[in-house]
Ligand SMILES: CC(=O)SCCNC(=O)CCNC(=O)[C@H](O)C(C)(C)COP(=O)(O)OP(=O)(O)OC[C@H]1O[C@@H](n2cnc3c(N)ncnc32)[C@H](O)[C@@H]1OP(=O)(O)O
């Protein structure tokens with residue numbers, strides 16, 4: 001839009017006059033549409049989508065979006081992905097430092113001791129229709145947890161928060177595995193604490209009577225993917241967790257809301273949407289180039305799912321790692337995948353196309369992960385629950401940081417009112 005089409009508009013907020021750029025009315029609205037290309041006033045800034053607004057100070061995760069750098073507590077994601085374990089990374093994010101061997105084994109032992117779910121959860125999850133999305137089951141079950149552990153809900157009691165932290169990390173994989181089994185109409189099976197966090201999650205998900213041999217390749221790959229998802233500063237779901245917690249809601253309520261945010265296809269739900277897109281391309285008569293032309297023409301709002309990022313204007317370092325291991329993992333799992341070839345072709349086109357170059361659109365973490373989850377045997381509706389299991393340490397760490405920050409205030413943005421001026425009520429008969 002050219003500047004000539006912008007006209008100034010004045011609004012009053014708390015006795016201050018604010019000047020904004022007003023764009024012409026578009027069909028279907030009430031005559032005004034406020035652009036976020038506004039003039040900053042120093043008092044209230046209209047920043048739709050929080051493009052330029054920092055909501056907090058944080059010591060947890062560093063991103064340099066232009067350089068494609070991601071660090072948890074200062075440690076490069078590449079090093080953690082290569083050398084660490086998921087629970088070690090969870091400890092790092094939540095406590096601020098890498099654990100010693102003794103600290104790690106005490107933490108792991110505490111988490112694994114709590115992986116069992118109260119028997120009522122079988123009834124709760126079993127009451128969902130079989131085709132309910134597992135993300136709905138996940139957020140509902142997390143909302144139900146404080147009912148069973150009232151001693152862990154007080155956000156200002158250190159021991160309660162420590163317990164809620166452990167309980168959430170412990171129970172999320174069991175809930176996710178139950179939700180998965182429910183979706184297949186299978187009996188839910190409880191944890192075996194002797195196996196370890198990631199192997200036991202796989203057993204609870206896939207065991208089919210008799211013994212279950214965990215495939216070390218699968219364990220390694222899932223551990224890596226969980227680490228890559230563990231935190232990502234103020235993304236949509238984490239911001240949700242923080243804003244809910246800023247009202248002094250407990251950790252479970254905050255995380256449950258975060259799970260809801262994560263389910264959206266513009267956020268964590270994109271991993272599922274990528275596979276749907278690859279399926280569509282594979283089953284349609286269109287070739288990859290035709291699909292990309294539709295994306296560039298914005299036909300019916302079609303986007304290249306798993307591409308683009310608010311912060312990364314360079315290759316998402318997590319996507320680079322996932323892409324690097326996708327071939328190896330698929331090979332080791334004995335799966336060749338035509339959809340991986342399609343995905344790589346889409347990326348190849350995008351990286352040499354002006355539309356994507358100009359907009360700095362690169363693959364994000366969601367682009368290649370689904371292909372690995374699929375090779376592991378997970379159906380598409382389990383991809384985002386897997387993301388949620390991985391993101392739990394980040395949500396917890398960010399919630400705790402906010403609760404311990406004396407400068408935290410309730411999250412409560414302002415708005416720019418663009419509705420009617422005062423008018424008289426008209427009785428229904430006279431309308
Ligand atoms: C774990 C995660 O949450 S990672 C993100 C997962 N989400 C996805 O993969 C969904 C696809 N991607 C997107 O929708 C977006 O890139 C988002 C939501 C991630 C970021 O959105 P924003 O920062 O608000 O960027 P915005 O939507 O304004 O896009 C900027 C421009 O790039 C275009 N664009 C952005 N993403 C894409 C895409 N995936 N495909 C095609 N065009 C895109 C937009 O159409 C817009 O073009 P325009 O300037 O001509 O209007």
Ligand SMILES: O=C([O-])CC(=O)C(=O)O
Pocket residue numbers: 229231232233234235236267309310311364365
């Ligand atoms: O940071 C974001 O906006 C989205 C993202 O990549 C994540 O949550 O992992």
